[in-house]
Amino acid sequence: MSRAFLAILKRDLTLAARAGGGGELALVFFLTIVVLVPFALGPDLNLLSRIGPAILWLGALLSMLIGLDRLFQGDEEDGSLDLIRGSALPLELAVVAKALAYWLTTGLPLALAAPLLGLLVALPGEAMLPVAATLLVGTPALSFIGAAGAALTAGLRRGGLILPVLVAPLTIPVLIFGVSSANSAVGGTIPFLTPFLIMCALSLAAIVIGTIAAAAALRQAE
């Protein structure tokens, strides 16, 4: 059971590393968004440092969304999804393996890169680690909510366009608490831990619901 789980995880990590176009593309996209913002708002460093956490969160969220449509689509096209469905491994665990691999190759690098990109938006030094921490625990939620959306659109030809429309409204709670805990790290009236713990809870709930919904969607698609 766990061997099949690890095999799927390893396969997806290897694919991301060798086939390319996965994690590093999301990182480049993240950088692009962060670079675009000062051009749109003007290079006012005070303003940028005030909205810095929000820019980083928005950039990370959009970067998580762009690669999502390939999460199950490639497997659907080459038939490996049928093999996964037919194996003894419960479909839920296969979904966890794939979403975990997606997070490891996309969400984790985004969270690790956030302090560096924080320099571009004049994020104060003491806020770097907290912002990275909020992204670290928030991006799994995005990955698993996204997996549910990706499973729903796996067989669609226009899935790439419809997927962000479906997933984005569902990520709003995570965005709200992610940004508010990141903001409270920069300075504010509430302690950092309060919104942070709520976001952790949202992330855990999203992992459960996303897994069940994605597995159900894959099951009925065969």
Next chain:
Amino acid sequence: MASLIDLANPTRFMRLSGLLLPWLAGAALLLLAVGFYLAWFVVPADYQQGETIRIMFVHVPAAWLALMFYTMMAVSALGTLVWRHPLADVAQKAAAPIGACFALICLLTGAFWGKPMWGTYWVWDARLTSVLVLLLIYLGIIALRRALDEPSRAGRPVAILTLVGFVNVPIIKFSVDWWNTLHQPASVFRAGGPTIHPSMLWPLLILATGFTLLALALHLVAMRAEIMRRRVRTLTILEAERLDRLALQGVLA
């Protein structure tokens, strides 16, 4: 329970809904006519909000129905996923555009009410934002249904999305409430106003009932149209298969 199963039979549903529809539509029109008469000519202007209070009589029922139709869609989604009943999927499909319309009406009337009262069409207030998100989820569900080209297989993915979205709606409402109290004082609807006066409450209840009956009548019409559309589709496929077979026999003979 037996009656519920009977009703779930599409043929029986067509017959019963056909009988029910004129009464439902008639009652809706009667209540709406009475309610709008009261709301326009009888209800006094509010001592604080003046004539704009009359917007409430459309705004509040629309908000209520937007939520009610989403709940109905979630129940239908359960019917599709658990009992795999085709009629539940028909109900879900028919409800989505109606609910989305009421959410839109709620937002638009709210904007027209907000301009004279708050001085702005839009505030990022908890209630406004959560209704906007509800509209987005409605549109996403409609978009997913339209993207799935095989109608018989569209039901279950759409049902899953409907349920996932339902989980999110209370979270959105709660979290944005919580978030807003941090950044700006919550702007409570009717703040400082009186608890609603009976002279306004009764027309509101009559109109809310009228709008609900109207929405249910529209829902039945949409469901009947969808059942007929599916029958036509099935008949077309059967006919195409029959012609196909005939042509094949002709080739063989």
